[in-house]
Amino acid sequence: MGRDEYQFAEIEKKWQARWEELRLFEAREEDPRPKCYVLCMYPYPSGVLHMGHVINYTIGDVIVRYKLLRGFKVLSPMGWDSFGLPAENAAIRTGVHPHEFTERNIARMTTQMTRAGWGYDWDREVATSHPDYYRWTQWFFLKFLEKGLAFKKKAPVNWCPSCQTVLANEQVKEGCCERCGTQVEQKDMDQWFFKMSAYAQRLLDNHAKLEAGWPESVIKLQKEWIGRSEGARIFFKVAETGDEIPVFTTRPDTLWGVTFLSLAPEHPLVEKLVRGTEHEARVMEAVREMRAAGTSEKELAEREKVGVFTGFHVINPVNGEQVPLWVANFALMTYGTGAVMSVPAHDQRDFEFARKYDIPIRVVIEPEGQELDPDTMEEAYTEPGTMTASGPFTGRKNTEAMRDIIAWLSEHRLGEAEINYKLRDWLISRQRYWGAPIPVVYCDTCGIVPVPEEDLPVLLPTDVQFVEGAGNPLATSASFVNTTCPKCGGPARRETDTMDTFVDSSWYFLRYCDPHNGDRCFGDEAVRHWMPVDQYIGGIEHATMHLIYARFFTMVLHDLGLVDFDEPFTRLFCQGMVCKTAYYCQTHKYIPEDQVTGGHREGDAIVGGTCALCGGPVTSEMTKISKSKLNIVDPDAMMDRFGADTVRLYMLSDAPPDRMQIWSENGINGAWRTVNRLWSLVVSNLGALSAMDEQVPGDLDDTGREIRRRTHQAITKVTSAIEGGFQFNTAIARCNELLNLVRSSEGRIHPAVLRETLETVLKIVSPIIPHMAEELWERMGHRESIFTSGWPEADPAVAAEEQIEIPVQVNGKVRSRLHVAPDVAREELERMALADERVQRFIGDKRVVKVIVVPGRLINVAVK
RNA sequence: GCCGGAGUGGCGGAACGGAAGACGCAGAGGACUUAAAAUCCUUUGGCCGUACGGCCGUGCGGGUUCGAAUCCCGCCUCCGGCACCA
CATH class of the missing domain: 3.10.20.590 (Ubiquitin-like (UB roll))
Incomplete structure (x- = not known):
């Protein structure tokens, strides 16, 4: 009893303290080993660790420890994305100041992270809500402003008139405010932007540099998001007023088939045209209806396509024809010019719209040897074909004529070649308190004046009221808002918008390199030393937003001469989500598993059970672990029951880490058994081991040679499983095979061979179950940490098969x-x-x- | 609708174009135990057969190949992402 039992709680605590003493995860520049920067996406400090963190940070930690064993000095920092909405909502709800709320959560989560055995250089911890961090976020804003990359423009937002506040898309449910149920309005507000669209092509081109180290799927998603399309800008004119309406199209070959033109509901020309005309009331009412929904793209996509005729017409520049001008909700102000030329014969959406509103259809592209009849067509013809009724281009193949059409248009000054991107400028303004204040003031005489660098940080004030329905709390602080103009000394007002938290997370990886620098955002030397990040690890949900913002930000910093690289993350790994069975009852919606009665187990799901509350039937689904589906697993409780090593092993042992992970009670039990079997195998054989320096004899028996062969083969297989895409599941399987073999030969293995094999196994599993590996390593007689012992090397001669x-x-x-x-x-x-x-x-x-x-x-x- | 990914035993999943089902879970049988739990051993894709063995089998249908889970074409289903992109 006692010492030979696997007492994980004691062992894990012991080694966490030892690593701390050894400063195992301290990264020093003067260390001569080659550097490796391993970074996991930092968390929002919600206060509790969830399974998504566990998989993310376990993968990261395994890589960190593996790299240590491979002889690298590893930079493994951790910090906090500590600005954001939840802290502010909590303040409104409970009166606790966001700062206090945040610090409390950070403390709680730090404890949980240490307990999981994840190794970080805590001296480098950053929190984006600390003034010594956001001071530099503000400083970057000033640099962007100087460069003309930060600017103001009007943009529509979701506005809740009752809460007097701007809502995130997420807070809008079916066009209504999630909190109070009031109908959400679209409101145009003056907002700060970063000119990211100027970097669209470069963001696209630079993918070439990332192809080797990033998942192909993420690059594909980003390409789609940036959305380059080639086409032409064509100049239409309003027949009645002469106003010019430029239109972007990728199909200039269908220009002769245009039968109407549509403006986005928020297009400024709409109001200008109809004001004071007989059409005003009808059109503006329709526009109001079209704008009554939220701004979310998903909502826009799912709503029915509707429109209203403005009463005006436009002139088609290629044939002088007049076609009706509509306002349509499928025209987007945020893409192209906010105006769309419509060719119902050759675009399915236009076709449906034309049929709905009885707008003529004109065929200008025809398939080989076939004639299309606009009256009987059932869908748009979008395939290539021969151009008809298209002026000088009649008779040509549309695909081949495209280039000539654009040349012809620009020759006649009717249009010009244009490349458009879906990627928009980055709206960074947030009407919130808990974010980095945008460092500008408004002066009646001088206008927008940047806060001088030496006055940074612009601190968040403390005399703020957090009240529901009062809009931005920051605007309630008189001491904050009222200031003097840095230029003329006269009275001025401070900007009360704060920055999007994605700005904070666009440079935290740089601050980790030099976290205590009080004079600069970071030292050149430190950043040159550690950057770029060699391995970045995080969720696929950040494939577009965060990862594009961070890339853009890095490019700008490069152009400002602040860093000498323009891509921050050399290699990227995206882990899968953690899922578990969830249960659903018609009346009680999602219910926790312990509220399901009866039924029988089928794998991990209970089938045919009933709801404990109402007796109604319960259905099950496999879905992402989340509070709303009541299928959460508390990592802390799991570590209480099984210890951190078992939880870590289970997270990695079943499926490849980039796939969905399924949490099951059976699965974690299996991991628990595996860990215990390794423990008892080593502990029960301690007496049989040879002295540490005893050599393997030259005339080994068959068993000894076989065990050695499998051991050296395992080294090769595990190494390539890790190097070739972090296939920890197969690495673990190889270790199990080896251990099974050792077990079945127990008592017949030469002591020196047994030692060699057990030491090898401990080393190769040590990144995954570090506490147990250290403990057993020590019990086998070693004085130094296993993580300084080096990764084992396979001897090909030993590994070679005899038959x-x-x-x-x-x-x-x-x-x-x-x-x-x-x-x-x-x-x-x-x-x-x-x-x-x-x-x-x-x-x-x-x-x-x-x-x-x-x-x-x-x-x-x-x-x- | 568009884009991406995936379909292999009862389950999670293995498998450079070369032995399908490694490893683990669950199940069955057994040992230990007064008993249970834990642990250990045996067994486990389906069908036929007493057996040696044979046949079938990686979502469906074709194709390439000496050989296909893997490559190609066409479909079906599931999951994820999406911004009607003109």
């Missing part, structure tokens, strides 16, 4: 097996195969057509 089994197929079906030395020649293999009695039987009286010999793999005899 191999080669399957012999006849017509692709295995009929026999040959046992041969690995270097038997091709001819000899063929001879042996054909001579084989079983093979002979299956050849029978058929004719051997061909014999395929893959040395070392298999033989296939093709017969007819």
Whole structure:
């Protein structure tokens, strides 16, 4: 009893303290080892660790420890994305100041993280809500402003008139405010932007640099998000007023088929045109209806396509024809010019709209040898074809004529070639308290005046009221708002918008390199030393937003001469989400598993159960672990029951880490058993081990040679499983195989071989179950941490097979097996195969057509 | 609708174009125990057969190949992402 028991709580605490003493995760520039910067996306300090963090940070920690074993000095920092809405909502709800709320959560989560055994250089901790951090966020804003990359423009926001506040898309539910149910309005507000669109092409081009280290799917998603499209800008004019309406189109070849033009509801021309006309009331009412929903793109996508005729017409520049001008909710102010030319014959959406509103359809592209009739067409014709009724281009193939059409348009000054991007400028203004204040003041005489650098940080005031329905709390602080103009000394007002938290997270990886620098955002030397990040790890949900913002920000910093690279993350890994069965009852919606009664288990799900509250039937689904689906797993409780090592092992042992992980009680039990079996195998054999320096004898028996062979093969396999895409599940399987073999040969293994094998296993599992590996390593007589002992190296001579089994197929079906030395020649293999009695039987009286010999793999005899 | 990813035993999943189902879970049988839990051993894709063994089998249908879970074409289903992109 006692010492030989696996007492994980004690062991884990002991080694966490030891690592701290050893400063195992301290990263020093003067350390001569090569550097490796391993970074996990920092968390919002919600106060509790969830399973998403556990998988993310466990993967990160395994890589950190693996790199340590491989002889790198590893930079492994951790910090807090500590600005954001939840703290402010909590303040409104409970009266606790966001700062206090945040600090409390940070303290709680730090404890949980340490307990999980994740190793960080805590001296480098940053929190974006601390003034010594946001001072530099503000400083970057000033640099962007100087460069003309920060600017103000009007943009529509979701506005709740009752809360007097701007809502995030997430807070808008079916067009209404989530909190009070009031109908949300679209309101145009003056907002700060970063000119990210100017970097669209570069963000696209630079993907070439990332192809080697980023998942292909993320690059694809970003390409789609940036959305480059080539086409033309074409100048239409309003027939009645002469106002010019430029339109972007990717299909200038269909220009002769335009039968109407549509403006976005928020297009400024709409109001200008109809004001004071007979159409005003009708059109503006329709516009108001179209704008009555939220600004979320999803909402825009799912709503029905509607429009209203403005009463005006536009002139098609290529043929002088007048076509009606509409306002339509499918025209987006945020893309292109906010105006769309519509060709119902060759665009499905336009086709449906035209049929709905009885707008003419004109065919200008026809398929080979076929005539299209606008009256009987059932869908738009979008394939390539021959142009008809298209002026000088009639008779040409549309795909081939495209370039000439654009040249012709610009020659006649009717249009010009244009490239458009879906990527928009980055709206950074937030009408919130808990964020970095945008460092500008408004002066009646001088206008917008940046706060001088030496006056940074612009601190968040404390005399603020957090009251529901009062709008931005920051605007309630008189001491904050009222200031003097830095230029003229006259009275001025401070900007009360704060910055999007994505601005904070666009440079935190740089601050980690030099976190205590009080004079600069970071030192050149430190950043040159550690950056770029060698391995970044985080959720796929950040594929577009965060990862594009951070790339853009880094490019700007590069252009400002602040860093000498323009891509921050060399390699990226995205882990899968953690899922678990959730249960749903018609009346009580999602219910926790312990509220399901009866039924039977089918795998991890209870099938045919009933709701404990109402007796109604319960259905199950496998879905992402979340509070709202009541299927959460508390990592802390799991670590209480099984210890951190078991939880870590389980997270990695079942599926490849980039796939969905399924949390099951059976699964964690299996990991628990695995960990215990390793423990008892080592502990029970401690007495049988040889002295630490005893050599493996030269004349080893079969068992010894076999065990050594498998051990050295395991090293190779585990190493390549980790290097080739973090396949920890197969790495763990290889260790299990080896341990199973050792167990079945127990008592017959030479002590020196046993030591070699157990030490090897401990090393290769140490990144995954570090506490147990350290403890057993120590009990085997080692004085130094296993993480300073180096990664094992396989000896090819030891790993080489003495005899191999080669399957012999006849017509692709295995009929026999040959046992041969690995270097038997091709001819000899063929001879042996054909001579084989079983093979002979299956050849029978058929004719051997061909014999395929893959040395070392298999033989296939093709017969007819 | 568009884009991306995935479909393999009862389950999670293995498998450079070369032995399908590694490793683990669950199940069955057994040992230990007064008993249970824990642990250990055996067994486990389906069908036929007493057996040696044979046949079938990686979502469906074709194709390439001596050989396909893997490559190609066409479909189906599920998951994820999305901003009607003119």
